[in-house]
Amino acid sequence: MKSFLVVDDSRVIRNVARRILEAFGFKIEEAADGQLALEACKRAMPDGILLDWNMPVMNGIEFLRALRATPGGNAPIVLFCTTETDMTKIQQAIEAGANEYIMKPFDSEIVESKLTQVGLL
Amino acid sequence: MKPDDFAYFTKYIYDQTGLVLGPDKMYLIESRLAPLARKWNVATIDLLVGQLRSARDPALQRDVVDAMMTNESFFFRDGKPFDQFRQLILPALLQSRAAKKSFRIWCAAASTGQEPYTLAMILKEEAAKLAGWRVDIVGTDISHEALERAKAGIYTQFEVQRGLPITLLVKYFKQQGDKWGIAPEIRSAVQYRSFNLLSEFASLGAFDVIFCRNVLIYFDQKTKGQILDRMAKLMPADGVLYLGGAETVLGVTERFQPMPGQRGIYQVVAPGGAAKAG
Numbered sequence: 001m002k003s004f005l006v007v008d009d010s011r012v013i014r015n016v017a018r019r020i021l022e023a024f025g026f027k028i029e030e031a032a033d034g035q036l037a038l039e040a041c042k043r044a045m046p047d048g049i050l051l052d053w054n055m056p057v058m059n060g061i062e063f064l065r066a067l068r069a070t071p072g073g074n075a076p077i078v079l080f081c082t083t084e085t086d087m088t089k090i091q092q093a094i095e096a097g098a099n100e101y102i103m104k105p106f107d108s109e110i111v112e113s114k115l116t117q118v119g120l121l
Numbered sequence: 122m123k124p125d126d127f128a129y130f131t132k133y134i135y136d137q138t139g140l141v142l143g144p145d146k147m148y149l150i151e152s153r154l155a156p157l158a159r160k161w162n163v164a165t166i167d168l169l170v171g172q173l174r175s176a177r178d179p180a181l182q183r184d185v186v187d188a189m190m191t192n193e194s195f196f197f198r199d200g201k202p203f204d205q206f207r208q209l210i211l212p213a214l215l216q217s218r219a220a221k222k223s224f225r226i227w228c229a230a231a232s233t234g235q236e237p238y239t240l241a242m243i244l245k246e247e248a249a250k251l252a253g254w255r256v257d258i259v260g261t262d263i264s265h266e267a268l269e270r271a272k273a274g275i276y277t278q279f280e281v282q283r284g285l286p287i288t289l290l291v292k293y294f295k296q297q298g299d300k301w302g303i304a305p306e307i308r309s310a311v312q313y314r315s316f317n318l319l320s321e322f323a324s325l326g327a328f329d330v331i332f333c334r335n336v337l338i339y340f341d342q343k344t345k346g347q348i349l350d351r352m353a354k355l356m357p358a359d360g361v362l363y364l365g366g367a368e369t370v371l372g373v374t375e376r377f378q379p380m381p382g383q384r385g386i387y388q389v390v391a392p393g394g395a396a397k398a399g
Binding site: 085086087090091094098100101102103106109110113114116117 | 195200278279282283284286287288290291295296
């Protein structure tokens with residue numbers, strides 16, 4: 001079973017994402033900010049990460065840069081999932097090592113489409 | 122909807138478009154015509170159909186046909202067909218058309234433009250190999266409304282997130298408010314024409330590749346066969362046809378046969394003969 005780490009400071013979004021991803025057969029772990037996500041990754045690298053941008057303590061882009069600089073941190077496939085829809089933000093995310101980018105609001109169809117593109121489905 | 126109106130309406134749509142609407146489509150028809158009745162300031166669907174019967178108003182006829190068409194489409198729909206195009210069909214064309222440096226693609230149910238634009242983006246990504254080439258992408262659809270959207274090339278956030286890789290969104294789209302507009306160089310790579318698949322194809326010219334995906338499912342066997350036979354006539358001996366995942370040529374036409382090992386792609390068969398090897 002492939003593992004997914006859902007990183008978002010909103011419990012509601014984490015629940016929605018968990019339900020969608022569980023339906024595709026992933027084992028889910030959750031983190032409420034980038035710092036907690038980084039600790040989770042250091043314990044065990046997940047196959048995929050769904051990553052919010054704006055979070056307290058450590059935001060999504062800071063987490064992604066830290067993750068990619070961590071040994072083994074290039075392995076997880078990272079999908080940003082954020083309300084940030086500015087082209088400059090999207091480019092910043094790609095440069096930091098994001099594999100795909102989901103603009104909120106999202107639904108199961110969008111997640112499925114993106115997961116297929118990055119080869120997780 | 123009264124049985125008599127239903128019978129008239131389904132026959133009208135069949136004659137105009139080839140679309141088969143069985144008794145199980147009553148709900149679909151009513152749900153599509155209700156907004157149209159409001160648009161035409163008519164109190165009920167029955168009155169709208171009555172107006173269609175008596176008035177012979179081309180604008181109403183067009184609206185009714187538009188309303189009954191299903192225009193769902195995505196960028197890179199189903200993924201694989203476009204991988205095949207990039208990895209197999211395009212290299213073959215680059216080789217076989219090297220002397221004349223041109224080929225033509227027809228998207229026979231272009232809908233709101235996602236399929237022709239997907240092809241235009243793929244060709245742009247392969248531009249280095251296509252320097253000095255002329256590639257025509259012709260997108261046709263019976264729905265005027267869909268074609269207007271295709272020509273505008275403006276999509277919702279939802280539409281650009283289904284099938285389109287983020288790297289291509291960044292490269293070929295610009296934000297316009299809460300929508301996304303496709304780049305002029307992609308938009309201008311596609312020519313759109315309003316076109317009914319029941320009409321003669323000769324005016325469209327010849328095509329090396331035809332995408333006719335997820336449209337034949339709406340026609341009866343006889344109409345499917347006629348459309349495919351006429352498509353075969355527009356194609357050279359090594360032309361290829363794409364159909365949707367749920368569609369086949371088997372039992373429909375003898376002018377195409379499946380390309381071995383390539384799901385969804387079909388090769389032209391000469392009348393009464395075998396397909397060109399290769």
